[in-house]
Amino acid sequence: MAELIQRFGKAQSFYDGYTRKGIEIETTHYCPGCGHGTIQKLIGEAIDDLGIQDRTIFLSPVGCAVFAYYYYDTGNIQCSHGRAPAVGTGVKRTVKDAVVISYQGDGDLAGIGMTEIIHAANRGEPITVFFINNAIYGMTGGQMAPTTPLGQITQTTPFGRDVARDGRPIGMVELMNALVPPVYIERCSVATSQGIIKTRKAIRKALQAQIDGIGFSFVEILSPCPTNWGMSPVKARSWMEKEMTHHFPLGLVRDTISSSTGKATSIPYPYLDDAQLVELLTGSAAVPLLKDDIPQVTHKVKIAGFGGQGVLSAGELLATCGMTEALHVSWLPSYGPEMRGGSANVSVILSDQEIGSPLVDHPEVLLAFNGPSLDLFEPKMVSGATIVVNSSIIQRQVERTDVNVYYIPATDIAKNEGLLSAANVVMVTAYLLISNALPLETLVRCIPLVLRKKSFLDTNIAIVNKTEAYVKAHPMEKQ
Amino acid sequence: MNHVRVRDDECKGCAVCVSVCPKNCLVMSGKLNVKGYDYVQFVHAEACTACGLCFLNCPEPGALTVFGNKESSRDEL
Structure with a gap:
């Protein structure tokens, strides 16, 4: 029998055990079938393969992914709600070699953090933002989010989201595409294996753009929330494929990585001693x-x-x-x-x-x-x-x-x-x-x-x- | 033969891997792990191509590990 070689396994950039409850446990806190786990594995694998574990600073959001710092054996900052792109700006400008990953959900990024994301993108900060869109406020119990599709039933839209009463869902990829500086914008989905493979590539491309110092990259990833959608994990994925991608069309929206000359470098500040300051x-x-x-x-x-x-x-x-x-x-x-x-x-x-x-x-x-x-x-x-x-x-x-x-x-x-x-x-x-x-x-x-x-x-x-x-x-x- | 190792106690029984395996190599075991989840079980090793789709779909970092009998770049995906 030929010797077996591991082809797919737990990423090195994850801790062996997670100390969230004081003792090392080996499972995440996510519900069964949660998309966060799938996406975080893809990111972990990319960190391994790109060799950036020691340079990565992972910005955790507020929301279900708040505990990412228990999982990634990288630099971690848990940011105030929605402020990760602002924190990332500061980190990146201070530690230029850092690979800054802002991982944010829809309530975090498209709700309270709308200001930060728009302005970070518009400044072309050379960071990478992964926007996990599950169309609902998961951690707080399933309220309507900015990205909740019309008709979707949530705790705060018990008869379905109504356009007259609740407004339309926000397409963040489309908003990003209205700005000049971003070099890479794509919307993916982890509903299917094919979608996961595309997501995997998009994550790597977005990170590579940052490693090469090209500019701001934004990947929206549609992700299932079986618990708050009230569906089985398998059914949640087929609902995403049928319904959610209708509201949030998948695909590459912008890729100017190869034609970009990198973020324009500003004139460096002169060194000032105390008296000059x-x-x-x-x-x-x-x-x-x-x-x-x-x-x-x-x-x-x-x-x-x-x-x-x-x-x-x-x-x-x-x-x-x-x-x-x-x-x-x-x-x-x-x-x-x-x-x-x-x-x-x-x-x-x-x-x-x-x-x-x-x-x-x-x-x-x-x-x-x-x-x-x-x-x-x-x-x-x-x-x-x-x-x-x-x-x-x-x-x-x-x-x-x-x-x-x-x-x-x-x-x-x-x-x-x-x-x-x-x-x-x-x-x-x-x-x-x-x-x-x-x-x-x-x-x-x-x-x-x-x-x-x-x-x-x-x-x-x-x-x-x-x-x-x-x-x-x-x-x-x-x- | 290719092989998928399931860490029974890390499986949360979401059954997504079962639904995505093109060769139906994974099934629910019908047994409960320490957390009370019906965990998956790897069967039909002879059919497994070590394609990795179960691993990539699985939300748990370490629940599944895929072994193949020849090394190939994961970037073929």
């Missing part, structure tokens, strides 16, 4: 270093005005000053959808203690840029609070007698320096001077970090100086 990200290399001696300060500040007065920027400036003095800070803006003209306020807390909540319901400090802001917050101030009033705009006096008030014509000071929009710098400067919360040098250092327009830097510094002169000439009258 700081310069790039903050706009200034002169970032103040954190100090060891932390000022003993806790101020709950409300800055309010109308949009466009630099209210939020004033808050950011103050918070940044606190941060560079090693204080805990919070910055919580509140504004309407309009960028200009609406009312805006920001709550800033500077504290030498950790901050529990960024809300400031009863401010200790108010920088009131306009009348309505003063009207709104004056009654809410704590007793003994400090209010800085922009007297260029606010005509009335503060009515409360239990607070410290400082009037400063902030808009006029800014306007005199030729920078009307810098009233916020005046207000912050005035606050720091009358409260002694933080040194003025800190403010000067932080201005370039927050107010990024470098052409205005000198003017802003001049405005700080003018404000300082004004405050010296007009000391606050203590209550």
Whole structure:
């Protein structure tokens, strides 16, 4: 008797046993007759034959295939629902040699993950996506999926999917084909042996395209879900062949692998050292270093005005000053959808203690840029609070007698320096001077970090100086 | 003769291999494995061509292994 040679057997890229339940078991968690097992075997075999086990990073979806990382002895990442193409983008861009396999079901890819798949494909990320379409949400109990064919009965379409009520099924292959970058798009089925052999070839071709660095490849694989379809595994396959392929026509839709020159390589980023990164990200290399001696300060500040007065920027400036003095800070803006003209306020807390909540319901400090802001917050101030009033705009006096008030014509000071929009710098400067919360040098250092327009830097510094002169000439009258 | 090894306890009794074998070499055993599934049984070794269709259809990674009496490239498929 001639010696027998193994011709088909378990792929090397599978673990010997699966530790999902704590002990090594040798069967998958899939239901009897599930298409996932068949497809994952084809992928495992391809990983073996292409010799890419040590380079493969397998992205598991959310859905029945969520446990793929128990099966494949490769790199594995279990992705948030639908986000595998985004994760794959990051992996591929970081580890260029990796073979990234995104394995996703129809709920995952065509439902919640529609954004990620469309944009990954449209960027032409050189990854491979296997889209397992069984026309139903399997893991959650058989609800209608984006790909459920018309007429199909599911838990959420008990009378069959109706076009008027439920819309049409989505053809992902057709959607992919509307995009320019993908180099390989095919729809296969594992309903029949012939279909499995075609699927096997498509999987290899799609992976090879990635190995060769050609571009984005997408293979949709129709797959049976006997459990949720309420059919025997054998009947499920004949139903697929008769019904499902009618809705989702099989075949190669695009193959531009041979004519493609590969994904266009972008100009590589220059190498940046720490100082250059700081310069790039903050706009200034002169970032103040954190100090060891932390000022003993806790101020709950409300800055309010109308949009466009630099209210939020004033808050950011103050918070940044606190941060560079090693204080805990919070910055919580509140504004309407309009960028200009609406009312805006920001709550800033500077504290030498950790901050529990960024809300400031009863401010200790108010920088009131306009009348309505003063009207709104004056009654809410704590007793003994400090209010800085922009007297260029606010005509009335503060009515409360239990607070410290400082009037400063902030808009006029800014306007005199030729920078009307810098009233916020005046207000912050005035606050720091009358409260002694933080040194003025800190403010000067932080201005370039927050107010990024470098052409205005000198003017802003001049405005700080003018404000300082004004405050010296007009000391606050203590209550 | 060609041979299909069935790991009885890895079979879930879905019977897809039985339905796809062109030579009817696989049948349901009528017996239950440790998980309670009626597992398949390889019969008619003389008819088996080691074509691999049972293996490729089977959803379980290791339930079936196909042995042939001569080596041939799997890419012939």
